[in-house]
Amino acid sequence: MSQQLSQASAAPHHPPRRVAVVLFNLGGPDAPEAVRPFLFNLFNDPAIIRLPNPFRFLIASLISGRRAKPATAIYAHLGGRSPLLENTEAQAAALEGRLEADPALPGAETRVFIAMRYWHPMSAETAARVKAYDPDLVVLLPLYPQFSTTTTASSAKVWNEAARMVGLDVPTRLVCCYPTLAGFIDATADLVRPLYEAARAHGTPRILFSAHGLPKKVVAGGDPYQWQCERTAESIAAAIGVDQLDWVGCYQSRVGPMEWIGPSTDAEIRRAGQDGVPVLVVPMAFVSEHSETLVEIEIEYRHLAKEAGVPHFTRVPTVGAHPGFIDGLAGLVRQSVAGRAPICSQKGDRICPGTQSGCPQPRR
Numbered sequence: 001m002s003q004q005l006s007q008a009s010a011a012p013h014h015p016p017r018r019v020a021v022v023l024f025n026l027g028g029p030d031a032p033e034a035v036r037p038f039l040f041n042l043f044n045d046p047a048i049i050r051l052p053n054p055f056r057f058l059i060a061s062l063i064s065g066r067r068a069k070p071a072t073a074i075y076a077h078l079g080g081r082s083p084l085l086e087n088t089e090a091q092a093a094a095l096e097g098r099l100e101a102d103p104a105l106p107g108a109e110t111r112v113f114i115a116m117r118y119w120h121p122m123s124a125e126t127a128a129r130v131k132a133y134d135p136d137l138v139v140l141l142p143l144y145p146q147f148s149t150t151t152t153a154s155s156a157k158v159w160n161e162a163a164r165m166v167g168l169d170v171p172t173r174l175v176c177c178y179p180t181l182a183g184f185i186d187a188t189a190d191l192v193r194p195l196y197e198a199a200r201a202h203g204t205p206r207i208l209f210s211a212h213g214l215p216k217k218v219v220a221g222g223d224p225y226q227w228q229c230e231r232t233a234e235s236i237a238a239a240i241g242v243d244q245l246d247w248v249g250c251y252q253s254r255v256g257p258m259e260w261i262g263p264s265t266d267a268e269i270r271r272a273g274q275d276g277v278p279v280l281v282v283p284m285a286f287v288s289e290h291s292e293t294l295v296e297i298e299i300e301y302r303h304l305a306k307e308a309g310v311p312h313f314t315r316v317p318t319v320g321a322h323p324g325f326i327d328g329l330a331g332l333v334r335q336s337v338a339g340r341a342p343i344c345s346q347k348g349d350r351i352c353p354g355t356q357s358g359c360p361q362p363r364r
C-alpha cells in the first residue's frame, strides 16, 4: 500500500511532544480578481470534474470563465471577498486555546494550522509551515462534519502530495467525519432553540436543515455524504427537544446542468409558503459563515421566502467558534492522538471506507 497509508495508520512510538492539527476547509476568493482562479482551482479538481486531462483543464477554464461573473456578483455582497478564511482562523485560534494545557494531552504542545483546498493558504504552503514546526504527529481535521469524496477526500489527497513534496514524514491521522458529534449537534440545537421560540409567534415553524448539495452520480458512486447529512438532521432535530417538530432535510447550491440530490432548499421554501408556515433554515453541513450562508440563505432564500408567502423567515447562524463545537473538535483531536477517533484508513480516496469504530456507515 502507499506510503501515505502506512503514515496514516502508524502510531508514534511514544506520546507525542508536538502535535500539528491541520484544519481542512474549502477556501474562498480574497478579492474580486481571485474569483476566477479560485473557480478554476475548484473545477480543475478531479474529485469535482471527473475527467482526465486535457479535458478537465479545458472544461475548468470554460466553466470558471462563465461562472466568474455571477460568482463575483455573489461575493460583491460580502465586500468582494469570502469571509471563510477569517472565520476558519477564529476557529483555529479557539481550538488552539482549548487544546493548550489540555490535561488529556499531557506534556504535548499543539499548534493548529489551516489548509484550504482552492485558495490560500493551500496545502503546499501549510505543509512547509508544519514541517518547520517539526511535529511528531499530524492530525488532519476537516471542517466538514460529513465525509465526501469532493471535500474531505480531495483535501486529504492534496495534503498527502504536499507533505511528500516537503518531506514531511511523520505519522498522520485523518479524522474522516463527525456527522453526529455531540459538540456539533448540541451547539447547533442551542442556536436554533431561541430563534424557534421567536418564530412561534407566526405559527408552527418548520425547520429546513439545509446542506450543500452534490450531483446524484457522486452519491450513486458510494459517497456517504447524503447518508451522513440525514443522520445530522435527525440528530439536531432530536436535540432541539420539541415534540412533533416539523422538519425536513434539503440541499442548496446546485451548480451546472447535472441532476443533484434533493429535495432542493428552494423547493422546500416554496412548499412552506403554500403551507403558510414560518421557516428556519439551519445549515447542517457548514460550520462557519461564507457566501452559501450569508448570500444564498440570508439574501436569496429570504427573498424567495417573501415571494412564496412564507410568514416568517429565519436564518440560523453556523456554529463558528461556539465553545460546545470547539470542545467537540478538541475531543476529536484527543481521540486522534490516542488512536480512537473516527479515522479513515484512506484506503483509496473514493469513499469513506467506514472501517474504523465510530466511522458512520453509508447505506449499501
Ligand SMILES: C=CC1=C(C)c2cc3[nH]c(cc4nc(cc5[nH]c(cc1n2)c(C)c5CCC(=O)O)C(CCC(=O)O)=C4C)c(C)c3C=C
Residues within 6 Å of the ligand: 026, 027, 028, 029, 039, 042, 048, 067, 071, 074, 082, 083, 084, 144, 148, 150, 151, 212, 213, 214, 215, 225, 255, 256, 285, 286, 290, 291, 292
Ligand atoms: C460543481 C460542483 C461542486 C461540488 C460537487 C461542490 C461540493 C461541495 N462544496 C461544499 C462547500 C462549499 N462550496 C462553496 C462554494 C462553491 N461550490 C461550488 C461547486 C461545487 N461544490 C462552486 C462553484 C462554489 C463557488 C461559489 C459559486 O460560484 O456559487 C463554498 C463557499 C466558499 C466561500 O464562499 O468561501 C462552500 C463552503 C461542500 C460541503 C460540498 C460537498 C459536500
Ligand SMILES: [Fe+2]
Residues within 6 Å of the ligand: 212, 253
Ligand atoms: Fe461547493
Ligand SMILES: [Fe+2]
Residues within 6 Å of the ligand: 147, 176, 177, 342, 343, 344, 345, 352, 353, 354, 355, 356, 359, 360
Ligand atoms: Fe471514515
